[in-house]
Amino acid sequence: MTHLTMDQLLELRDGLTEPGGAAARVHLAQCPQCQAELERLHQRVAQLKALPTLTPPRDGWPVVRSRLVKARHRRFAWGGAGGLALAASIALVLLLRPALPTPPSSSPNAQAELEAAMLESRLLEQALTQYAPERRVTDGYTARVAAELEDRISALDQQLQMTQMTPAPEGDRALLELWRQRVGLMDALVNVHLTRASNVGL
Structure with missing residues (x-):
């Protein structure tokens, strides 16, 4: 015997007349299991109707508001600490930047310049x-x-990998130029996130 579905029982309870409703009523009159389910x-x-109605207290808003204010203060405190750490990192990078030599690429200190550019790029990535x-x-x-x-940084990284296979001294000069470009792009990326792209000339 096929019993009534929950939808059919609900229709019978609500007094709705759907096609086949008469057959459902006949089945309900004869089936104790469906009668028990309807009961x-x-x-x-x-x-459900007997459940008490829950109403919030009238003076609940000040409590909720104070919790929100405290949560915001905590969030801003952590954000401020992170901002200070980031500002310190950027200040370190900016302090190191004037110390980086920028003579022509035929300089005998090309290896030192390359290492300095790589270090500056790493510091910007850390920031x-x-x-x-x-x-x-x-x-x-x-x-x-x-x-x-x-x-652009990703494309430059691919160029750096290819240039590292180029024999010296052409490879060294090209590497130094690519690392300088990478430092410039990383610096711009850090500035974009700090200033929300408002003052970056891109």
């Missing part, structure tokens, strides 16, 4: 990692500019 359904409805832009909300323009810079 349980009536009891559930009665129990960007500390800032953690992927965990921050940003506007569409900033996201687009940052994505363009990241694409």
Whole structure:
């Protein structure tokens, strides 16, 4: 014997007349199992109606508001500490930048210049990692500019890999130039995230 579905029981309880409703009523009159299920359904409805109505207290808003204010203060405190750490990292990079020599690429100190550019690039990457832009909300323009810079850095990294296979001294001069470009792009990327792309000339 096929029993009534929950939808059919609900229709019978609510007095709705659907096609086949007469057959469902006949089945209900003859089936004790469906009658018991309909009775349980009536009891559930009665129990739900008997539940007390929950109303929030009238003076609850000040408590909620104070919690929100405290949560914001904690968030801003952590954000301020992260901002200070990032500012210190950038200040370190900017302090090191004037110390980097920029003579012509035929300089005998090309290896030292290359290492200095690589160090500056690493420091900028660390500053960007500390800032953690992927965990921050940003506007569409900033996201687009940052994505363009990241694409350019990725393409430059591929050029760096290919140039490392070039024999010296042509390879050394090209490497130094590429690392300087990478430092410039990384610096622009850090600035984009810090200034929300408002003052970056890209």
